[in-house]
Amino acid sequence: MADLASRITKPSDAPAEDAVAPAPAATEGQGNGTEEPADDGVNKGLVETTYDVEVKLSDLQADQDSPLYSGVSSFEELGLPKSINDGLLAMNFKKPSKIQERALPLMISDPPTNMIAQSQSGTGKTAAFVLTVLSRVDLTKPTQPQALLLAPSRELARQIQGVIQTIGQFCDNLIVEAAIPGSISRETGVQASVVAGTPGTVMDLIRRRQFDVSQLKALVIDEADNMLDQQGMGDQCVRVKGMLPKTIQTLLFSATFPDKVMNFARKYAPNANEIKLRHTELTVKGISQMYMDCPDESKKYDILCKLYGLMTIGSSVIFVKTRDSASEIQRRMEADGHKVSALHGAHEGQNRDALLDDFRSGRSKVLITTNVLARGIDVSSVSMVINYDIPMKGFGDKEPDMETYLHRIGRTGRFGRVGVSISFVYDHKSYEALSKIADHYGLDLVQLRPDDWDATETKVQEVIKSSRARPDYAPNALDK
DNA sequence: AAAAAAC
Numbered sequence: 001m002a003d004l005a006s007r008i009t010k011p012s013d014a015p016a017e018d019a020v021a022p023a024p025a026a027t028e029g030q031g032n033g034t035e036e037p038a039d040d041g042v043n044k045g046l047v048e049t050t051y052d053v054e055v056k057l058s059d060l061q062a063d064q065d066s067p068l069y070s071g072v073s074s075f076e077e078l079g080l081p082k083s084i085n086d087g088l089l090a091m092n093f094k095k096p097s098k099i100q101e102r103a104l105p106l107m108i109s110d111p112p113t114n115m116i117a118q119s120q121s122g123t124g125k126t127a128a129f130v131l132t133v134l135s136r137v138d139l140t141k142p143t144q145p146q147a148l149l150l151a152p153s154r155e156l157a158r159q160i161q162g163v164i165q166t167i168g169q170f171c172d173n174l175i176v177e178a179a180i181p182g183s184i185s186r187e188t189g190v191q192a193s194v195v196a197g198t199p200g201t202v203m204d205l206i207r208r209r210q211f212d213v214s215q216l217k218a219l220v221i222d223e224a225d226n227m228l229d230q231q232g233m234g235d236q237c238v239r240v241k242g243m244l245p246k247t248i249q250t251l252l253f254s255a256t257f258p259d260k261v262m263n264f265a266r267k268y269a270p271n272a273n274e275i276k277l278r279h280t281e282l283t284v285k286g287i288s289q290m291y292m293d294c295p296d297e298s299k300k301y302d303i304l305c306k307l308y309g310l311m312t313i314g315s316s317v318i319f320v321k322t323r324d325s326a327s328e329i330q331r332r333m334e335a336d337g338h339k340v341s342a343l344h345g346a347h348e349g350q351n352r353d354a355l356l357d358d359f360r361s362g363r364s365k366v367l368i369t370t371n372v373l374a375r376g377i378d379v380s381s382v383s384m385v386i387n388y389d390i391p392m393k394g395f396g397d398k399e400p401d402m403e404t405y406l407h408r409i410g411r412t413g414r415f416g417r418v419g420v421s422i423s424f425v426y427d428h429k430s431y432e433a434l435s436k437i438a439d440h441y442g443l444d445l446v447q448l449r450p451d452d453w454d455a456t457e458t459k460v461q462e463v464i465k466s467s468r469a470r471p472d473y474a475p476n477a478l479d480k
Numbered sequence: 481a482a483a484a485a486a487c
Contacts, residue, residue, distance in 0.1 A: 152484065153484065154484095154485085181485090181486070181487090198485060198486090199485060200484095200485045200487090201485080202486095203485095208487095226484095230483095230485090233484075236485070236486090321482065321483090322482060322483080323482085323483080344483080345483065345484060345485085370484085371482080372484065395481060395482075396481080397481085
């Protein structure tokens with residue numbers, strides 16, 4: 001077994017309590033019950049992250065003396081309509097997150113300016129673009145489409161639709177529709193001012209003239225690096241944009257923007273303001289990242305079952321490579337007496353909706369899935385993410401998929417909560433892939449050993465049992 | 481050799 005990269009800590013190199021993630025930075029002194037994070041390398045309670053924000057202004061808004069540049073410290077300063085502020089209060093959003101402080105003034109100001117924004121998972125990107133969209137909509141034309149939001153999966157499009165409806169719940173006559181397969185009436189077409197959808201369906205609706213795009217003022221691409229990069233969807237996003245008004249305000253959001261995609265993003269959203277975080281700040285500090293050293297592939301399943309008790313303390317997402325293995329693991333686990341569900345693209349849309357709704361509400365607590373849920377899905381109760389298969393990119397499984405790793409583990413640790421990720425490694429290839437990921441992000445991963453179950457339980461429980469929401473950010477209003 | 485996304 002060759003070069004296990006130095007970033008992965010071997011038991012001989014370090015004590016069992018080795019660092020999980022960089023020690024969290026000091027809090028801003030809210031004094032409202034926020035626990036001081038423990039200093040033993042394991043995240044407990046809440047984690048306050050210090051952000052290193054880089055802002056590059058568009059030529060159109062290049063006045064650095066402008067208050068737009070320095071950001072706001074409260075939602076009130078944005079001067080949004082009362083109905084929107086009431087929606088924020090109802091969601092328990094009391095104070096803007098970092099990305100919201102800096103991006104919102106730039107996005108809602110006139111003339112509308114494009115934006116490319118990169119911010120960690122669970123830091124409030126969705127609310128940032130939702131507020132912008134709501135600020136642009138003329139509610140006196142409730143069925144005239146004015147804003148379009150695109151996402152890479154059915155689930156994410158529905159989730160965004162839900163957030164818009166929740167924040168906009170006091171906006172009279174606000175109609176939001178999801179443009180996903182089966183959701184728009186063939187008779188009437190789109191009858192909403194705000195549309196959240198997936199690229200294929202949106203394009204289809206426009207071609208059938210069931211979606212009047214002539215009055216669209218804002219286009220949001222969520223998970224933009226994924227949307228613009230991939231052959232299929234990148235193509236579709238370009239074609240959709242080609243059918244929209246030329247002056248549309250384009251907002252691109254993601255937790256990751258690899259360089260080559262960033263170059264394309266700048267063409268897609270020209271003259272954009274750019275906000276991004278430094279490379280080393282990319283991983284979410286509240287997530288204790290671990291790896292399970294499995295003796296061989298066949299043992300992975302048994303180890304997974306052993307983890308079931310820990311998985312159900314909160315909620316857990318298990319990521320596997322293929323639809324078939326997701327279903328197969330579900331079948332076996334159920335036969336072994338565990339309650340789990342499996343969600344992937346082979347299932348009917350309605351079935352997928354029901355499965356995710358059950359998971360959100362806590363009716364189901366363990367969800368086995370593919371990369372379909374790697375990005376964007378926000379379920380606040382998720383305290384554990386398992387990479388049953390390490391994410392790889394390309395056909396030959398040659399390279400680890402850095403971005404997907406980050407997005408997957410970002411399903412936990414949302415809004416300042418803590419969470420655990422456990423990546424399964426079992427052979428040279430999987431070791432090496434995870435090592436590269438650890439190197440790339442500068443991670444210190446904690447090793448878990450199947451033959452020392454007590455230590456595993458202790459390490460995982462310590463984190464999960466202390467997970468709870470920050471008081472000043474929104475707990476997810478979509479979760480029941 | 482995969483996932484996703486349209487009819």
